[in-house]
Amino acid sequence: MKNGFSHVGLSTHDMEATIDFYQKTLGFECTADNQISVEEGGHLRQVIFDIGAGEFIAFMESHDVPDIPKDYDTGINEALGVPNMFYHFALSVETPEALTAKRNELIAKGVRVSSLVHHGPGKSFYVKDPNQIQLEFTASMRELDANDSTGSFTIRRAMLDPED
Structure with a gap:
């Protein structure tokens, strides 16, 4: 299984x-x-x-299903009043180079994408789908190590709502 x-x-x-x-x-x-x-x-x-x-x-x-409202927020975060990073889905990309290529491909298609964000062992960028659902595309830059399992780090508040 x-x-x-x-x-x-x-x-x-x-x-x-x-x-x-x-x-x-x-x-x-x-x-x-x-x-x-x-x-x-x-x-x-x-x-x-x-x-x-x-x-x-x-x-x-x-x-037309009874008791399902027609106007609920499909994007999750806004309805809850929390930053976009709180509820999102991360999609793996094989390499940092493939991540950059995917970002450039989406920009060429007219999709609004965030800057590349470096965090821990990974690099990511973010987009919203038509339902305002936050998607993260991410690639590992190195293997996880013991330092990744404990400790703390600092981010800017803007990283919680990554948009350009």
Whole structure:
């Protein structure tokens, strides 16, 4: 049995924009597009993206399902009133060079990306998807060592909401 994530489930109010972003902009394969009927009325649309390594992101969009509000905040952080870094999803990139290439690719596609951020043994940049969900792309710059498991470090407050 493989340990780790199977998938992360998220929601959207605009599935077409979500598909466009995750499939066309980020390059993830759409592996399922299902309609789920709800006995009490309405339905859900579920779209699943393969993000690699046997892991997936599943998005749900509600259509006239009783007691599901039409205007909830899909971005999580803003609704909770916390910085963008508190709830985010980090996607691995193999090397620091591949990370820079991915950042440049997204900039060329018109995506708003943060500066490269160095923290601990990694380097990252951040984007928001159409649902205002914070995504981190990260690459390891070195192996973890004993100093990474304990201790403390300092960051600027701006790093909690990384945007250019």
